[in-house]
Amino acid sequence: MSEAATNQPVWDGGSLPAGVIVGQGVVIRGTAALQRFRSQHADGLTVGESSTLDGVQFSVGPQGRIRIGRFCCLTNAILMCDEQINIGDYVLIGWNVVIADTDFHPLAPAQRVADAVACSPIGNDRSRPNVECRPVSIGSDVFIGPNATILKGVRIGDGAWIEPGSVVTRDVAVGAHVGGNPAKVIALQDGESVR
Amino acid sequence: MNRTIAGDWHDGVIPENVVMHPGCYVETSYSFHLCRSRRAQGVVLGEGCSAYLGCMFDIGERGSFKAGRCTLLNGLWLICDSNVSIGDYGLVSWNVVIMDNYRAPRDAAARRAMLHRFAASREPASLAPVDAKPVSIGNNVWIGFDCCILPGTVIEDGAVIGARSVVSGHVPAYAVYAGNPARFVRRLVNEELRAD
Numbered sequence: 304m305s306e307a308a309t310n311q312p313v314w315d316g317g318s319l320p321a322g323v324i325v326g327q328g329v330v331i332r333g334t335a336a337l338q339r340f341r342s343q344h345a346d347g348l349t350v351g352e353s354s355t356l357d358g359v360q361f362s363v364g365p366q367g368r369i370r371i372g373r374f375c376c377l378t379n380a381i382l383m384c385d386e387q388i389n390i391g392d393y394v395l396i397g398w399n400v401v402i403a404d405t406d407f408h409p410l411a412p413a414q415r416v417a418d419a420v421a422c423s424p425i426g427n428d429r430s431r432p433n434v435e436c437r438p439v440s441i442g443s444d445v446f447i448g449p450n451a452t453i454l455k456g457v458r459i460g461d462g463a464w465i466e467p468g469s470v471v472t473r474d475v476a477v478g479a480h481v482g483g484n485p486a487k488v489i490a491l492q493d494g495e496s497v498r
Numbered sequence: 499m500n501r502t503i504a505g506d507w508h509d510g511v512i513p514e515n516v517v518m519h520p521g522c523y524v525e526t527s528y529s530f531h532l533c534r535s536r537r538a539q540g541v542v543l544g545e546g547c548s549a550y551l552g553c554m555f556d557i558g559e560r561g562s563f564k565a566g567r568c569t570l571l572n573g574l575w576l577i578c579d580s581n582v583s584i585g586d587y588g589l590v591s592w593n594v595v596i597m598d599n600y601r602a603p604r605d606a607a608a609r610r611a612m613l614h615r616f617a618a619s620r621e622p623a624s625l626a627p628v629d630a631k632p633v634s635i636g637n638n639v640w641i642g643f644d645c646c647i648l649p650g651t652v653i654e655d656g657a658v659i660g661a662r663s664v665v666s667g668h669v670p671a672y673a674v675y676a677g678n679p680a681r682f683v684r685r686l687v688n689e690e691l692r693a694d
Binding site: 330353354375376393395398399444446448449450462464466467468470482483484 | 610
């Protein structure tokens with residue numbers, strides 16, 4: 304485990320696919336990591352210097368683009384991206400965290416019928432209805448505990464602390480401490496109690 | 499004692515300080531690849547206790563975990579740097595996180611320093627234990643899937659924790675708790691308490 308630093312390949316699953324750009328000292332572990340990476344962008348996934356992606360799974364659509372900063376550590380997280388997910392520097396993301404910039408299917412019932420048909424084995428390549436995507440942005444120095452879920456359109460400010468198991472549906476202020484489902488503010492930056 | 503498992507997908511061994519009582523079952527040695535405990539009994543699995551594929555015992559040098567008789571660990575993700583225990587006849591579902599610390603300091607500058615150390619070594623031990631608070635779970639406790647049990651939590655005998663709950667604090671005996679944050683739902687009534 305410890306000798307990963309210099310002569311080891313970046314990814315133990317093979318050579319990196321086109322569209323993946325990594326900085327110096329990046330380690331990606333897990334053969335399933337990029338199985339569902341289908342971005343057509345030249346910078347579909349950018350990972351900054353010295354970041355560790357251990358058991359992380361990327362599900363990235365043709366238009367998806369993910370940026371991860373420097374010195375991040377993500378363990379067994381799942382990132383699902385059809386548009387844009389940005390993660391700053393020094394971000395810690397725990398086991399089984401899910402980050403998604405889309406709900407994957409339309410909300411309107413009739414559109415969902417069309418989507419279910421298009422997605423099915425008898426869909427005959429019918430085109431899918433439009434599905435709303437909204438970029439997710441996570442600042443620097445953010446901590447996200449295990450089993451947390453970050454939903455589409457959420458912006459998390461620098462230095463925020465997301466408790467394990469949180470379901471984050473709205474923006475989180477700089478330095479805020481949030482938890483629960485839906486996630487609510489537990490404390491603000493200066494430790495000031497909320498209630 | 500043989501420290502390898504027949505048919506194990508992972509080419510590893512079960513550490514010497516994992517005490518396995520008769521009839522206990524461990525599906526893969528991979529569950530212990532993050533077990534760094536230097537305690538004489540880093541892990542104790544009671545008689546008939548089972549730890550299935552989804553289990554991960556991420557235990558620091560000073561950590562110790564105990565599970566009692568016939569306790570079923572379907573998919574326990576354990577973060578332990580002090581003491582975590584679960585009694586007899588426990589049922590722990592899949593993707594359940596039990597943690598006695600956050601493995602990250604609250605202070606952002608201290609987190610940066612930690613991530614620098616981790617990037618330099620890639621040793622899990624460099625993700626420093628901070629203020630570990632033991633977790634104690636009694637006998638006959640049932641924890642639903644995707645739950646998180648946070649540092650310092652005490653769950654007494656016979657309690658039930660609903661799926662996807664996040665538990666912090668004290669859960670009294672024979673209570674049902676659920677939600678995130680977990681709240682009291684009801685107390686199990688007398689007929690339900692009879693084990694016959």
